[in-house]
Amino acid sequence: MTVQDIRAFNRFYTKVIGALDYSRHLYAPYTLTESRVLYELAHSSRTDAADLRAELSLDAGYLSRILNKFEHDGLIERAPSRRDTRRRTITLTAHGRETAALLAERADETVGALLAAVPPDDRPRLSEAMRTVRAILSEGRLPRREEVVLREPGPGDLGWIVQRNAALYAAEYGWNTDYEGLVARIVADFAQDHDPHLERVWIAELDGQPVGCVMCVRDEAPATARLRLLLVEPSARGLGIGDRLVTAVADFARGVGYRELVLWTNDVLSAARRIYQRHGFVLVAENPHRSFGKDLVGQDWRLDLHGSGE
Template sequence: MNTPTRAATVPADAVKAVRRFNRFFTRRVGVLDPYLGSNLSLTDVRVLYELAHREAPVASELARELGLDGGYLSRILRRFETAGWITRSASARDARQSVLTLTPTGREVFEPLQQRSRDEAAALLAPLPPARQQELVAAMARIETLLDPASAAPASTRVAVLRDPVPGDMGWVVQQHAEIYWREYGWDSRFEALVADIAAQFVRKFEPAWERCWMAELDGDRVGAVFVVRKSATTAQLRMLILTPQARGLGLGARLTDECIAFARAKGYKKLVLWTNSCLTAARGIYAKRGFQLVKSEPYEGFGQLLVGETWELRL
C-alpha cells in the first residue's frame, strides 16, 4: 500500500485558498506586467538585487539563495556580463569560484529599479491608514514565519498592531485574565467572574464617542488589550490592561497605556483613573512613569488572596 504524501493530507479548500491568494497578490503587485516597467524579468531583478547587496557573491550562493537551477542562473549571468553589468574575479576562498561584482553600469541599471520597487510598495500601502498598514505588514511577517520558521525576526523587531475589537475578543480578554492571574498570582475563579462582568458591561453600555478598547496583536496573534471607559463627564477609567507572557518586554504595555492617555486627553477628560493591586509591579511601573499618582491604598481579602488594592490618578 502506498504511503500518502504530506501534500495529500492538505484539505482541497486550503489549496484553493493559497492559489487564490497567489493570483490576487501577483496581480496586485504587478508581477504579471513587465517587471518595474523594465524589459527584465522578476528573476533578472532578483539576481541584480543579490549582486548589489551581497558581499563577494559567487554563483553557487546565488543559486542556493534564489532556488535557481545552476544552468539557468549561468545564462542570466552571461547575459549580464555581455551587457557590461558584472565582472568576475577569482575568489580568495575558493579558486574554483568567481566573485561577481556589479559594474558602475550595472548599478546604473539596478538602482532606478530598486527605487521604483520602493515607490510601488509605498503606493500599495498609501491608501491604508497607519494602523491598517501595520496590520498588513504584520500579516505578511506572519505568513513568512509560518512558511519558514527560520526566517522569524527577533521579538524586539516584530511589528505589533493595535486594533479595534471584533467578536470573540471579549472572551479572549476574560480567558487571559483568568488564566494569567491564576497561574501567576493564585487568584481564583471569582476574579474571572469580575472580569467577565466588566467586559459584558463594556459591550452592553458601550459609548463609542467616549470609550475605547485596543487589542494588541503580534505576528497575527492576540497578545494584549486595554480599555478606557467613561466614569463621569470629566473622568475616564483605564481598565483591564493585559499582556500575555510572550508579549512582555516589548513595550506593548506602555504603548497600550499611552493610547489610553492620548484618547482621554483628546476627548476632553480632566482625569484618568485606574484601580490595580500592589503585587502588579510591572503595571505600576508603567503608570508611575507616565505621571499617575497613587491616591489610595487599602488592604482587602479577595480572589482567595490577601491583597492591597490601589487607586491611581493622572491629571490630564
C-alpha cells in the first residue's frame, strides 16, 4: 500500500459521505460539528466542556460558542459539577434530547438508504472491512476511556445482554443455565413492557462493539428504582466502564424522581461490589442461597438518591 492508495480512498469516502448530505438535510438547522457535540451529549450520562474538547478535538472558543447557541435554543442546561466545583456539568434538556434523537433518526435513515443499494450477501464483507481498517490503524494503541460511548440499545442488543451474561458468568463463576433463564426473563419483561420515562437500558460501546450494559427498572417499593444486569466485558475492564454505567443509572433515577436505588448481587462479585460502594450504596441485608448450581450469599444494597452527593 502507498500514500496514494490511502489518499484515493479518502477522496472516494469523502465523496460518499458528501452524497449522504448533499442538501444539508441531515443536520439542519445545525452544522456537522454542532451535531457531533449533540451526539456526544446524548450518549454521555454527564459531561463538561473539557470532556467535549478532548473527545472532539475542538478549540475552546469554538466549543464555547456552540454551547452558548445550544443554551439559547433551549437544548442544554449547565450547572456546577458535583465532582469538581471548577467545572460545569452540561446536560441535554427534553428539547435537546428530542433534537438529538431527530438528527440520529435522519442519519439512520440516510445510511440505511445507502446500505439498501448493497446486496445483502456483501454487507458482512463491508462491515468486516470497516472493522479491519479501524483495527489495523489503531494497532498497538490501547483504548482510551473517552472512546467508550454509552448509548441506548439497538436491534440485537437485548439478545446480546442475555448471551454475554450467560457466557461470562459460566466462564468466570461456573454458573449454570438457570442464570441465563433469569437474565432472559428480566430482559424479556423489559422488552415487552417498560415505561421509557422511568426505565432504561444502557449499552457501553467501544470501537463499534458492545462491551458493557446495565438496566434501570422500577422496583415494587414506591419511588424506588432497581439497578440490574451490570456487566463489563473482560477485554474492556480497567477503562472505568462499570463506574460510568452505575453513574448513568444513578443520575437517570435521580433525574426522573426516584428516591432510592436498590440492587441485588452476590458476595462473589467483588469487583461490582467495590463499584457500588464507591457510589455510596450501603449493604442492607445478606442471605445464603443455592442458585445457578452454586452455594452463594445474596446481598441487597441501597442508595439514597437525595442523600448522596457524588
